[in-house]
Amino acid sequence: MPVEIDAVMTNAGRFAWSRMSVGTVGYTVPDDAPPTAGWTPYFTHFRIGEGGWEDLGAGPQPRVPSPALVYESGPDLGLTDLDAAVDAFRVGPPRYAANSRFVFEKAFVPADITFEGYTVRLRCRLELPEANNDGFGNSPEFWEIGIYSQDPTNPARRVCVAYATMPKEIKNGLKVLENIVRVRF
Numbered sequence: 001m002p003v004e005i006d007a008v009m010t011n012a013g014r015f016a017w018s019r020m021s022v023g024t025v026g027y028t029v030p031d032d033a034p035p036t037a038g039w040t041p042y043f044t045h046f047r048i049g050e051g052g053w054e055d056l057g058a059g060p061q062p063r064v065p066s067p068a069l070v071y072e073s074g075p076d077l078g079l080t081d082l083d084a085a086v087d088a089f090r091v092g093p094p095r096y097a098a099n100s101r102f103v104f105e106k107a108f109v110p111a112d113i114t115f116e117g118y119t120v121r122l123r124c125r126l127e128l129p130e131a132n133n134d135g136f137g138n139s140p141e142f143w144e145i146g147i148y149s150q151d152p153t154n155p156a157r158r159v160c161v162a163y164a165t166m167p168k169e170i171k172n173g174l175k176v177l178e179n180i181v182r183v184r185f
Contacts, residue, residue, distance in 0.1 A: 002123070002178040005164045007147060008067045009183065013161025016151055043113055044158065045148050046124045046181070049103040050134065051084030051096055052144025052165040062143055062165035081160055082146050100141075102134035118185045122147055126177040139172040147181055 053060045063083070084101040087094045104126070112123040124145055134140040144165045151157035162183045171177050 002125075002180045003166065003169070004180045004182065005145065005166050007145075007162035007164035007181050007183050008065045009185075010160055010163050011067050012159050013149065014067070016149065016159045017161065043108055043120070043122060043147055043149055043161070045105055045107045046122065046145060047082050047085070047103050047105045047148065047160075048124065048126070048131070048142045048145045048177075048179075049082040049084035050100050050141055050143060051082055051087055053168070054095075060143075060168065062167060065144075065163050065165050067163075082144055082163075084144065099134065099136040099138070102131075102140045104131035104140070106130070120183045120185070122181045122183065124179045124181055126171060128173055128176055131171050131177075132173045139170050142166070142169045142171060142177070145179060145181060147183065 052063050052065075054063045055061070082103055084096060085103045087096050087101050088098075106124070106126070108122065112125070114121045114123075131140055144163070146160040146164075147162040148158045149161045151159050162181065164181055166179065169177055169179075
């Protein structure tokens with residue numbers, strides 16, 4: 001049975017997608033280039049990671065997702081990657097141990113994406129042989145998931161356009177993980 005998760009649109013996602021139809025009119029920041037010709041916004045892939053939790057004394061709990069989460073050591077506006085992925089580059093002490101930053105990425109196929117009114121539903125499914133080892137011989141403990149698109153000004157760069165945290169899900173070779181991430185517009 002899939003787990004349904006509500007995601008927040010990230011500031012980075014809103015910023016990137018807002019440039020799709022603006023063209024060059026109204027740009028005031030010199031490095032704020034208009035979209036590359038032919039760019040269209042679409043969901044390309046998801047990443048699921050071991051970050052996205054905090055322990056306030058009662059054991060680990062999912063961190064409350066916020067569109068204002070910031071990649072603290074980079075120039076990007078808003079969250080551009082999972083918390084686990086940016087942890088090693090964070091200004092100040094890391095949130096997670098070095099062996100607790102595993103991230104797995106998978107591309108969407110058309111059947112993974114459905115629309116219901118103003119909500120996009122994205123099926124993020126890990127099959128039996130996928131993501132069973134965190135690189136340290138352990139079953140990954142996933143707490144966060146990000147939905148990605150290409151950056152409109154640089155197709156080689158990706159932007160995390162939606163982000164969600166969830167109760168811990170442990171992945172191993174005996175278990176399929178399926179999350180339905182809902183993004184409301």
